Every structure is written in C-alpha cells, then in structure tokens.
Amino acid sequence: MARQLDILPDRAAQIGRAGEGGSTQPALKAGRHSLAGSVSQRACVFCGSRVVLYPIADALHIVHGPIGCAAYTWDIRGAQSSGSQLFRNSFSTDLQEMDIIYGGEKKLERALRDLIERHQPKAAFVYATCIVGLIGDDLEAVCKTVSAACGIPVLPVASEGFKGTKKDGYRAACESVLKLIGTGDTSKVTKRSINLLGDFNIAGETWVVRSYFERMGVEVVATITGDGRVDDIRRCHGAGLNLVQCAGSMTHLAKRMQDDYGIAFKKISFFGIEDMAAALYETAAHFEDPAIMDRAREVVRDELAAIMPKIREYRRDLAGKRAAVYVGGAFKAFSLVRALRSLDMDTVVVGTQTGDAADYEQLREMCDPGTIIVDDSNPIELAKFCLEKDVDLFIGGVKERPIAYKLGIGFCDHNHERKEALAGFVGMVNFAREVHASVMSPVWNFVPRRASRAAALKEVAS
Amino acid sequence: MLNGTTADQSVERTNLRINAVKTCQPIGAMYAALGIHGCMPHSHGSQGCCSYHRSHLTRHFKEPVIATTSSFTEGASVFGGLANLTQALKNIFSIYNPEIVAVHTTCLSEVIGDDIPTIVKRAREEGAIPEGKLVIHTNTPSFVGSHVTGFANMVTSTLKYLAAEPTGETKDQLNIVPGFVEPADMRETKRIADLMGVKTVMLPDTSGVLDGPLDGTYKMYPKGGTQVADIRTMADSMATIALGHFASNPAADWLEAKQQVPAAHLELPIGVGATDAYVEALRAYAPEGKVPEALETERGRLVDLISDMQQYFHNKRVAVAGDPDHVIAMVKFLIELGAKPVYVITGSPGNHYERRVHELLDPIVPDAKIKQSADYYELHQWMKQAPVDLLIGNTYGKYLARVENTPFVRFGFPILDRVGHRFFPSVGYNGGIRLVELMLNALLDHKDRTCAEEWFELVQ
Numbered sequence: 078m079a080r081q082l083d084i085l086p087d088r089a090a091q092i093g094r095a096g097e098g099g100s101t102q103p104a105l106k107a108g109r110h111s112l113a114g115s116v117s118q119r120a121c122v123f124c125g126s127r128v129v130l131y132p133i134a135d136a137l138h139i140v141h142g143p144i145g146c147a148a149y150t151w152d153i154r155g156a157q158s159s160g161s162q163l164f165r166n167s168f169s170t171d172l173q174e175m176d177i178i179y180g181g182e183k184k185l186e187r188a189l190r191d192l193i194e195r196h197q198p199k200a201a202f203v204y205a206t207c208i209v210g211l212i213g214d215d216l217e218a219v220c221k222t223v224s225a226a227c228g229i230p231v232l233p234v235a236s237e238g239f240k241g242t243k244k245d246g247y248r249a250a251c252e253s254v255l256k257l258i259g260t261g262d263t264s265k266v267t268k269r270s271i272n273l274l275g276d277f278n279i280a281g282e283t284w285v286v287r288s289y290f291e292r293m294g295v296e297v298v299a300t301i302t303g304d305g306r307v308d309d310i311r312r313c314h315g316a317g318l319n320l321v322q323c324a325g326s327m328t329h330l331a332k333r334m335q336d337d338y339g340i341a342f343k344k345i346s347f348f349g350i351e352d353m354a355a356a357l358y359e360t361a362a363h364f365e366d367p368a369i370m371d372r373a374r375e376v377v378r379d380e381l382a383a384i385m386p387k388i389r390e391y392r393r394d395l396a397g398k399r400a401a402v403y404v405g406g407a408f409k410a411f412s413l414v415r416a417l418r419s420l421d422m423d424t425v426v427v428g429t430q431t432g433d434a435a436d437y438e439q440l441r442e443m444c445d446p447g448t449i450i451v452d453d454s455n456p457i458e459l460a461k462f463c464l465e466k467d468v469d470l471f472i473g474g475v476k477e478r479p480i481a482y483k484l485g486i487g488f489c490d491h492n493h494e495r496k497e498a499l500a501g502f503v504g505m506v507n508f509a510r511e512v513h514a515s516v517m518s519p520v521w522n523f524v525p526r527r528a529s530r531a532a533a534l535k536e537v538a539s
Numbered sequence: 540m541l542n543g544t545t546a547d548q549s550v551e552r553t554n555l556r557i558n559a560v561k562t563c564q565p566i567g568a569m570y571a572a573l574g575i576h577g578c579m580p581h582s583h584g585s586q587g588c589c590s591y592h593r594s595h596l597t598r599h600f601k602e603p604v605i606a607t608t609s610s611f612t613e614g615a616s617v618f619g620g621l622a623n624l625t626q627a628l629k630n631i632f633s634i635y636n637p638e639i640v641a642v643h644t645t646c647l648s649e650v651i652g653d654d655i656p657t658i659v660k661r662a663r664e665e666g667a668i669p670e671g672k673l674v675i676h677t678n679t680p681s682f683v684g685s686h687v688t689g690f691a692n693m694v695t696s697t698l699k700y701l702a703a704e705p706t707g708e709t710k711d712q713l714n715i716v717p718g719f720v721e722p723a724d725m726r727e728t729k730r731i732a733d734l735m736g737v738k739t740v741m742l743p744d745t746s747g748v749l750d751g752p753l754d755g756t757y758k759m760y761p762k763g764g765t766q767v768a769d770i771r772t773m774a775d776s777m778a779t780i781a782l783g784h785f786a787s788n789p790a791a792d793w794l795e796a797k798q799q800v801p802a803a804h805l806e807l808p809i810g811v812g813a814t815d816a817y818v819e820a821l822r823a824y825a826p827e828g829k830v831p832e833a834l835e836t837e838r839g840r841l842v843d844l845i846s847d848m849q850q851y852f853h854n855k856r857v858a859v860a861g862d863p864d865h866v867i868a869m870v871k872f873l874i875e876l877g878a879k880p881v882y883v884i885t886g887s888p889g890n891h892y893e894r895r896v897h898e899l900l901d902p903i904v905p906d907a908k909i910k911q912s913a914d915y916y917e918l919h920q921w922m923k924q925a926p927v928d929l930l931i932g933n934t935y936g937k938y939l940a941r942v943e944n945t946p947f948v949r950f951g952f953p954i955l956d957r958v959g960h961r962f963f964p965s966v967g968y969n970g971g972i973r974l975v976e977l978m979l980n981a982l983l984d985h986k987d988r989t990c991a992e993e994w995f996e997l998v999q
C-alpha cells in the first residue's frame with residue numbers, strides 16, 4: 078500500500094502546501110494536460126461545452142458523434158428549467174462505421190431539419206466530438222445551410238474533445254453564445270439591469286439568486302445559462318452589468334461583451350454568506366443608486382435573520398472539523414474555503430481540476446499553513462491526503478464520493494449531483510445541513526478508523 | 540416531463556438517435572477489465588471518454604472505478620498515440636503497480652488506426668513494462684455495436700492473450716462467461732455452481748470488486764476479480780458455459796474453435812426455464828450428476844410464488860427495453876408468468892436478437908413490436924399509441940413511466956437512481972423471486988395509488 082501512495086514524480090509540480098517557502102516556492106504548474114497514464118478526474122472539451130450550454134432550455138442540443146458522448150451527458154446535471162424541457166432529451170447522430178468513412182454531414186443535416194421542424198426550437202446547438210474533428214465534417218457549413226433553410230440560429234460548438242481541457246470547452250461554448258447575443262431588441266431593457274453568467278440553475282439556484290436581485294429592484298435580463306432562454310440571451314447586450322459566477326466558465330464571455338458592447342462585469346460568487354452579500358452590495362454600488370443599496374441591505378438583513386439561528390446550531394457540532402475540497406474551478410474552491418470557515422471548519426486539503434497559477438497563489442494565501450494544495454489530482458493522491466490530514470468531510474464530485482465513503486469520510490457533492498440549492502443565503506443553510514448530516518452521520522461509528530478514534534478519545538477523557 | 544417533446548405518431552428515423560438504449564463499446568470493455576483481479580483498465584484516447592465511463596460506472600455501482608487514459612492531445616490525434624501509450628504504461632506500472640493493464644481503444648484511436656500490439660511490443664522493448672507484468676488489449680470502436688460488444692470483445696481478447704497455451708491436460712473445471720451482469724448476479728451464478736459441486740472459473744468476475752464493503756481503506760485493487768493464474772487454465776477446462784448470445788458467446792466460441800473447449804450456449808438464467816437450463820448444463824459435469832435438494836427447494840419456492848400471484852400477471856401488456864441478452868431472458872420469464880410482452884426493444888444492433896424474440900413471441904403475441912437498434916423515443920411513441928401495464932428498462936425508462944403513468948421496474952444497465960441491483964441478483968431461482976416481487980410491487984402499488992375507492996383492497 079505504501080508504494081501505491083507515492084506521487085507520480087512528474088506530478089510534484091502540481092502539488093503544493095500553503096505557508097511553505099512563501100513566495101519563493103514555484104507557482105503550481107497548472108493548466109496542463111493530464112499526464113498520460115494517470116487516473117485523472119478530468120473531462121474533455123466537449124464536456125465543458127456541454128455542461129455550459131445545455132441549460133438553455135428552449136434550444137435544441139444535438140451531439141454530432143458516436144453514441145457514447147451523447148449517452149454520458151444525457152440529463153446528468155440536474156439543471157432545472159421553469160418551462161421547456163426539450164433540452165433534457167438526448168439527441169445524437171449516433172455515427173456508424175459508414176459515416177466515419179463517408180462523412181456525417183448529410184446525416185447531421187437531415188437530423189437537424191427533422192428535429193427543428195418537429196420541435197420548433199428557438200435555436201440549435203451542434204456539438205462536435207473528437208471523431209468529427211478527425212473525419213473533418215464541416216459543421217459550420219451544415220449549420221449555415223440549415224439555419225438559412227429553417228430560419229433559426231443553428232450554432233456549431235467547436236468542442237472536439239482532444240483539443241484541450243474542459244476549460245477550452247467553456248470557451249467554445251461562450252463563442253457560440255456570443256453569436257446569439259446582439260440579435261435581439263433591447264428597447265425594453267432598463268438601465269439598472271444585469272445578466273447572471275455562470276450559474277446553471279442546479280437544484281434551482283438561479284431562481285434563488287435571481288429573486289434577491291429582483292427584490293433590490295434590479296432587472297435580470299438573461300440568466301446564462303441556468304434556466305436560460307434564447308430570446309433573453311439575444312437581447313442581453315442591453316443590460317447594465319454582467320455578474321460572473323463560476324469565473325472559470327464564463328469570464329471569456331464577459332470580457333467579450335465588455336469589448337463588443339461596453340458592458341462592465343464583476344466576478345462574484347453566490348456560495349457562502351460573505352460572498353453572496355458582497356455580490357449584492359457590489360451590484361448596488363455599481364448602479365450608484367442609494368435606494369438599491371438600501372434594498373440590498375434589507376435583503377441581506379432579512380435573509381440573515383432567517384438563516385443564522387439554524388447555522389449557529391450546525392456550527393456548534395461542526396467547529397474544528399477538517400475538510401478536503403476537490404472541485405472543478407478555483408473560484409468555487411475559494412468560496413468553499415470561506416463557507417467552511419463560516420462553519421468554523423478547517424480546509425486542510427484543497428484542489429481543482431482547472432485552476433491556474435494565480436488561482437493557486439490565492440488559495441495559498443487564503444488557507445492555513447500546511448494546507449495541501451493540488452492541481453488535477455487522482456484518487457490515490459486524494460485518498461492519501463485525506464488520510465494524512467484525517468479529514469471529516471470531502472467536498473467533490475461524482476467520482477470522489479465513493480472513495481470518501483470507503484475511507485469512512487463524510488461527503489458533500491458540490492457538483493452536478495447536488496440535490497439542494499447551495500447558492501444564496503438559503504443555500505448556506507442547505508450546505509450546512511448537508512455537511513452536518515454527512516459529517517455527523519452515525520454510520521461512521523462503524524468505520525474502523527473512526528471507531529478507534531472515538532474509543533481513544535473516550536480513554537483520554539476518563 | 541419529456542411529454543411535450545414526444546410526438547405520438549411514429550416517424551421513420553434513420554439519421555438520428557433520440558434517448559438511446561445503449562452506449563459505447565469502451566465502457567463495456569472497462570467493466571469487463573475490472574472483473575480481472577489486479578487489473579487497471581486503460582482507455583487509449585482522449586481523457587474525456589475515460590472520465591465519462593468512470594463516472595457512469597460509478598453512478599451505477601456507487602463504487603470507486605479506476606481506469607487510466609492516454610490523454611490524447613491534438614498532437615496525438617495527428618501523429619498517433621504511440622508516445623502517449625508508452626508514457627502511460629510507464630507511469631501506470633511505476634505508480635499504480637497493477638498486475639495487468641487491459642487497454643481498450645476509443646473512437647479516436649480507432650480512426651487514427653493505432654496498432655496497439657505493436658506499440659505495446661515496443662514499450663516492452665523499451666522497458667516501460669516491468670518483468671512479469673502483463674498488458675492485454677482489445678479494439679472497441681464505438682461506431683460499431685454497443686457497450687455489450689465492448690464487453691464481449693474484452694472478454695474474448697483476455698482469453699486470446701492469457702489462455703493461449705493449454706497444457707493439454709483437461710482440468711476438472713468449467714468455464715463460465717456470465718454476461719454483462721451485476722456483481723450480485725455473478726455471485727449467484729457461482730453459488731449455484733458451488734451448490735452443484737462443480738468447480739468453475741468465471742471470467743470476468745466483478746463480485747468483490749464493485750460491491751466492496753466499507754472497511755475504512757481505499758483499495759485500488761479490491762479482493763475480487765478473476766485471477767490471472769485461473770484465466771490461464773481456461774483453455775484446459777472441460778467446457779465453457781456462455782450465458783448470453785451477445786456478451787458471452789464470442790469468448791466461448793473462441794475457446795471452442797481455438798482450444799477445443801466445447802461451448803454450451805445458454806441464455807441468461809433468468810426465470811424458471813432458463814435457470815433450469817443452466818442447472819441442467821452444470822449437472823452434466825456435477826460429480827454426483829444430480830441436483831441438490833437445496834436448489835430444488837429454491838426452484839420450488841419460485842414456482843410457488845408464481846402460482847400464488849399468477850393472476851396479477853395474466854395477459855398484462857409489458858414493454859421491455861434494454862441490452863439484448865437481458866431482454867431475451869426477460870421475455871422468456873414474462874411468458875412464464877403469463878404476461879404479454881408487446882413492445883420489445885434493444886438499442887444494440889444484432890439480428891439474432893430479433894430472430895430469437897420473434898421465435899419466442901410469434902406463437903403467443905404475434906403482433907408484438909420487436910426491434911433492434913431502437914431507442915426510448917420510439918418506444919414512447921408506441922406506448923402513446925397503445926399503452927402498456929408495465930414497463931421494464933434501465934433508469935432512463937423513468938421518463939416514459941412518469942409521463943405515461945406506467946408501473947416501472949428497473950432492470951439492466953445502467954441503474955442510476957436505485958440501489959437494489961447492487962445487492963440482489965436477477966439470475967437464478969432467487970433472482971426470479973426478486974423480479975417477481977419487483978414487478979408485483981410496481982403493479983399493485985400503482986393500483987393502490989390510482990384505483991377508485993371501491994376497488995381499493997386490503998388483501999391481494
């Protein structure tokens with residue numbers, strides 16, 4: 078076992094510890110491709126594009142490729158829609174051997190025409206997969222033809238899996254969305270208005286956050302992409318401000334909108350009390366309207382009054398417990414470290430799949446000395462760090478959950494499979510409840526490591 | 540939920556798959572490889588596929604699923620994956636230290652045309668593969684067949700690599716290829732053979748791998764899985780029992796053709812008759828040549844249960860969707876129960892499937908709709924045209940069940956939203972008992988929830 082817990086030598090540059098060597102320590106070498114042969118938790122370009130775009134609910138999403146790429150992304154994310162459910166179907170050209178040999182353009186065109194006629198979507202997104210990149214189908218051309226014939230935007234997404242990492246997929250998604258923006262009528266959009274970028278309405282989170290802004294008297298023009306609508310996106314260039322949550326996925330879009338339409342943007346986060354309140358205040362400050370600021374304070378006051386008693390209760394049990402965080406983007410990691418701190422918990426391991434050097438520097442500053450900081454990790458490493466730091470909680474995604482449980486560690490899914498809104502003030506209570514439920518679960522009493530720790534504590538006490 | 544999106548007349552579709560009842564080959568290969576002890580499945584392609592396959596298997600089994608990837612970049616996609624695979628093998632053995640690495644291809648490496656054996660040979664010459672360690676491979680292009688094909692390919696390739704040299708001395712043991720089934724099913728299949736007193740080697744065997752206990756440690760290579768040493772003896776076995784035409788026959792056929800190990804082609808032992816056939820096949824090799832009382836009793840209990848409850852199944856219209864071997868076996872069982880399978884689809888291609896289901900159903904349900912390479916969208920259209928009393932399928936069937944308010948039993952792969960499949964078998968007499976319970980509960984719960992007050996009954 079000891080041997081199995083070694084770190085790949087080439088990986089050493091992607092692991093660091095806070096407080097060691099200070100600024101003289103070389104920056105984490107992030108943003109590189111996973112090492113060939115590692116049990117990487119990372120996904121592909123296509124995955125990045127697919128998760129970002131698919132919550133646009135009244136658009137058609139079709140995966141051009143062999144069946145697998147479509148099958149594995151069929152409705153896995155729990156992004157909710159208040160209306161159209163079209164996006165929850167899995168449409169694929171299911172390329173066969175003959176298509177690989179002769180090309181799949183004809184097939185794609187027929188599929189698109191057929192689907193558009195039947196479902197009358199507001200727009201269509203066509204995702205490229207690895208194979209399409211190889212056989213050289215001209216998606217642009219097919220999309221153009223179909224768009225002209227059907228009268229709706231048909232947008233290719235350049236998401237060939239091998240062309241980079243998930244992050245490149247976000248960028249490809251942004252590029253496709255950009256083609257929609259600027260095509261709608263903005264005459265009815267008010268001055269004090271925003272777009273929400275990078276929230277995907279998992280477990281209804283966009284709805285939670287949107288309501289805060291509306292209570293402040295700020296119009297929300299488009300939510301991109303959670304509970305997204307094509308027509309909203311077409312006119313969202315009329316908004317006064319872009320708020321970018323989950324900065325990894327949508328900063329590119331915000332920057333482009335700044336360049337093209339002069340819309341300012343702010344990177345914010347909706348996770349945790351501090352970050353959520355800061356997002357509301359910053360927005361209010363941006364509009365320089367005292368009435369909006371007053372209402373923002375009101376929203377924060379009311380919401381806090383509603384949640385604090387509950388949070389205090391959870392905090393009593395959770396104080397001093399240790400957490401490991403392994404998530405997709407660095408921005409989420411920042412928020413989680415802060416949110417855990419507000420529960421009096423310590424983050425002792427933190428890692429991301431897509432963070433860059435600057436992100437890791439910031440993590441290093443945020444975390445207590447000795448905290449392990451890691452880029453693009455694998456199960457062996459994660460297990461090793463969890464045991465070394467004897468953590469009580471793991472926050473991660475689908476592939477980490479069973480590993481945490483096998484080690485006898487509580488788990489909270491902060492990824493696609495969260496079932497409750499974790500954003501906003503109410504999200505903090507939900508988060509605290511979930512963490513509490515898992516960390517305090519009686520099942521851990523049956524786990525050898527934990528049971529012996531409990532026994533040892535008892536001995537000390539007596 | 541998906542209601543508004545489903546037209547209620549059938550349209551011929553040739554260019555489009557909507558809501559598939561299949562997925563791609565590599566995941567089947569990965570699953571099969573996990574059933575070899577100390578094995579690291581390796582995906583030769585870009586990292587996305589591998590990540591998806593692992594996530595999907597994890598969602599189904601709720602267990603850690605390991606596999607490595609060649610992490611193709613644009614360069615590899617142009618120049619081939621030689622460097623990537625060599626580097627990968629080096630890293631895998633030095634860090635994860637498996638006994639054996641089972642490489643499968645992806646669409647990408649297939650289209651590029653990487654020649655895996657040559658790459659592996661060169662890697663070995665370069666010292667990337669330590670002495671005594673094994674690397675095997677199979678080809679799994681996803682634009683051919685389905686995940687079931689990938690499973691069959693990996694099992695067959697494993698034998699080609701590891702059971703290539705028979706000693707010439709027949710061993711007192713039977714090979715079993717269990718099919719693309721649950722760890723619980725593999726466990727049950729072995730238990731029945733044990734009860735019969737027959738020694739078996741099962742390949743693959745994911746029991747003890749993907750149904751592990753929580754013991755406070757994370758093991759990359761859990762206790763279970765077929766031992767390589769045992770696989771090596773499979774060319775010397777008395778015979779091979781293949782359970783399932785699509786997932787298991789290819790491996791058994793290879794053993795028969797190449798190693799003169801006779802093959803018995805059976806269907807998945809689901810229900811009374813199919814389990815009888817399995818037991819019968821074992822009996823031919825059982826030391827006493829008879830069926831032990833314990834097993835007779837299990838059979839008797841299943842038959843007793845069916846007789847108690849047959850009235851609820853009589854002429855019930857049932858739709859079945861899933862993998863071909865599973866669907867064929869389920870249709871047979873439904874016939875035993877007196878139900879009427881009216882729509883029977885699989886997402887996988889395969890003419891044997893349609894032929895066999897027709898053979899089973901033509902005398903009883905002549906107008907049944909039977910189709911290979913079909914999808915849930917099409918099944919849903921049929922259900923709208925003429926509803927069914929019960930739907931049997933994998934998790935994705937729940938969309939249809941909800942919209943059409945149809946009793947639903949989860950069966951097959953994947954099951955992403957319930958847990959029973961992880962613990963209770965569907966095969967064998969006991970598996971039959973479980974399936975009867977599931978179906979009956981679905982039917983009766985539905986009745987209790989929806990029937991008029993005067994028909995709400997306490998006793999059933």
Ligand code: SF4
Pocket residue numbers: 142143144145146147206207208563564565587588591644645646647681
């Ligand atoms: S269909 Fe091909 S490309 Fe898509 S996930 Fe499967 S192996 Fe990968």
Ligand code: SF4
Pocket residue numbers: 121122123124142146205206207208236237238239585586587588589591646647
């Ligand atoms: S084939 Fe390419 S696009 Fe599809 S899942 Fe694999 S890496 Fe991603």
